[in-house]
Amino acid sequence: MHTTVNAMRHLDSLRIIAACAVVVLHYSDYFKELPIGRIVGAHVWHFNLFVDLFFVVSGFVIARQYFDDVGDRPAIGRFLWRRIARIYPLHLATLTFYIGIALALSFGMARTDNPARYSFSDLPAQLLLLHAFVGERLTFNFPSWSLSAEMFCYLLFPLIVALTLRRKTLIIAFVALSAFANSVWVATMDTLPWSEWINEGGAFRAVPAFSLGIACSVYRDQIAGWPATRGALILALGAFILFGSWLTPMAALVAVYVIAVLAIQLDCSGRDTLLSTLKLDHLAPLTYSTYMLHMPVATVIITLDSRLVLFASPDAKLILAPVSIIVLGIASVLSYRYFETPARRYLTDLYDRRFAPAVAAPPAVVAPITQREIA
Template identity: 75%
Template sequence: MHTTVNAMRHLDSLRIIAACAVVVLHYSDYFKDLAVGRFMVGHVWHFNLFVDLFFVVSGFVIARQYHGDVGDGTAIGRFLWRRVARIYPLHLATLAFYVAIALALSFGISQTGNPARYPISDLPAQILLLHAFAGERLTFNFPSWSLSAEMFCYLLFPLMVAITARRKVLAIALFALPALANTLWNVLMGTEPWAEWINYGGAFRAVPAFSLGIACYLYRERIARWPAVPGLLMSSLAAFMLLGSWLTPMAALAAIYAIAVLTIQPDCSGRDTWLSMLKLDRFAPFTYSCYMLHIPVATVVITFGSRLLSFASPEAKLVLAPLAVIVLGVASVFSFRKFETPARRYLTALYDRRFAPAVAAAPISQREIAQ
């Protein structure tokens, strides 16, 4: 029997590792009233930079799938709709979950120690995916700020393709110039390092990473010829995860960029490494589901669970952490298979029937479904 080899098994493996790291970061914060929680928060803060790894991977995958297929208005419209069809249904579902909580709070049905997280006034920005530009705070399902940043990159993608179509060296400028602009803004305006921009400026934080992914795709043949250093990828990843909290935010961001490129290299050359041998790429389709659902699951299992259950000691509530992880795993598989994929196929077919009835639209690939 012929077995199809995943040509992006390293990037897919790293995606699921990154998603799990973000879960560890955010779930640790739910237990910061305990010593173990405070220890974790202090030593895994740099896991937030794994979101930038998602941006790099997204740039590479989107370029691989669409770089030669956004040459006219029809193709651009189909590309943007397909991206919306991928990210929007689950975003809207998780947003509706928190809007329900906001309504319960407003009617006095429930209480919270953080009412600023549920402002109805933020709904327009949330619905329009504008909350990674100039939001005052993280609200509702707060990891969704990265979707707003992703959508900004998708809107820029056709322009990036036009710029790099004839001179791919300009892809390097598309990475360097936004990074330089972010740095200058940081220095002149006295903001926090742009590696920490989230709701305020997170969209601009994403552009260099997304552009780096595109550049790696365009230079994939040259990257494939780089000499292989056995163990370098895994050792770099392990060192970052264990020691990255000692780095400054910008140094940690540079490390993430380096790890992303090191991960792309074996996929370009087609060789195996210790990372690919773990076969974690089989879980990659559930990355987005895991990322978007981990906070709603924590709200139900950890927050509500802590209120409803009586524990013999404060430390006893730590049992809710592994329970939340189990629930998250089940919810992610269910969401991907029973909600996200059917919704995406329906929306894509709807668009093609309405706007491209006479054109045989490209079918949705498994790579698109998983990304």
């Protein structure tokens, strides 16, 4: 049976799984002096590539919602503002939190083992969402580099749509050429594999994944007709989680792309699987807040509390991991309900009131977008 309204069950489930995987990756680093921390850290490095899953899903969702609505300058302006309204408030809030810590460090009110993380010289790039281009290093709330990469993709989106409207197959060429260009750069400049680009080049790392998502949206009717094995997605996802650390970075990236396309195929064809029946998609709206808040929570709970006498023993510090996860869950719900959603609505309404004569906002599309927007 084909679904018509809830067409994102598998992708939404993957989003929250991916966010949790990133949390595991980053939290394991806090316990690297312990045997269990070293074991976990050695086997989850590939979880960083779940960010590329976000890029694919973002391209797919954005294309579904906006492909026919970026045809002129007013519409493009509204599209970009809506994206800023979704991602920027929480970025600014978490950045402000770390600026406070940086000021405390500057005045000798606190100490840190990683002072480079609080470099004020990186603030302009952070504030302008340019830190996936010119970020000096991973600073402040460092997972936010992906927001900079996303914003670059949003700026490219109207151009990609214009190319695709001229000839549908050009989107396939764009996916291939963007991946090829990254590979050529790696070969000629002797850099890290582009699957590892973050603060320098992270924006270009996102382009093949984002455009792949767009391509899947453009060809979703054809994709829906592909033969599919119900267990393929679960098998691929489970194999990647358990054994992905054995792969090379580029092979792991390809595996993430395959997982994303398998989920898209299932959603396009309306099939149910074990993953969709788990109802994890109901947690998908918390993906962005979980992703953006997990490091501030760790800073407060793990970094600060581990310096208390109670946790002077490294083994005792392990209790802070589950505590952080519980606090993160609560903080994510509160952030989504009482900060992100009101801020997005306020900023969107503000823009619409100012520019309503130039571009009308169809009220029917507002509700689905609030449940599907990716950061």
